[in-house]
Amino acid sequence: MSLDSLKQEATNHNTSPQRLRELAGINDELTRLVAANPLAESSLLGELAIQARTNNDVEMQRAIASNPNTPTQWLIGLAYLFPEEFFSNPAYDLSILQNVNFAHRFEKKLLFKLVCVSFWQDTINLGFGQKDMQSLKIQILTTTFANN
Structure with a gap:
């Protein structure tokens, strides 16, 4: 072959x-x-x-x-090395749906990076129909970060 x-x-x-x-x-x-x-x-x-x-x-x-x-x-x-791939992976969305506390498993350093990346993705995606999902991800991560 x-x-x-x-x-x-x-x-x-x-x-x-x-x-x-x-x-x-x-x-x-x-x-x-x-x-x-x-x-x-x-x-x-x-x-x-x-x-x-x-x-x-x-x-x-x-x-x-x-x-x-x-x-x-x-x-x-x-996730730390590839935050965009992490957020784009359907398994991430499924993990949040299955367990809202999913992000509690992350280290603070990773959470901070993911919140920053998510913020910029949200800013970039404005007007492209993905704002609501990105906003939800930011809300979950920032709430988790604040509670750690």
Whole structure:
């Protein structure tokens, strides 16, 4: 199989989780593509997060921070480095819906950064229909920050 066909397979949302695991073991480029695939299993993403941290692979860490299947502990761990990906990740919104106190798990340094990033995202998104969600995120984070 050619590298191009393997890349297509790694990004295809119909590729099985088992096949994604196989593709992740072939080379770093395919591993990064698999890390961004929303069908990658959370256990694989946890393993890739460890590998990315060990190898200081920023692009793989970014892909993992964006993936909705990323385990919560890794998502929080990557939030400081990739706050925009963190806020854009549907898993963040789901975590807040499931537990309003979700942000209580963050360190103060991370909370401060997220509040700052959220403020600027809110400012940038004015008029683009995302203001209400960003305002809610700011309110939750600032309330948590004030209570810590």
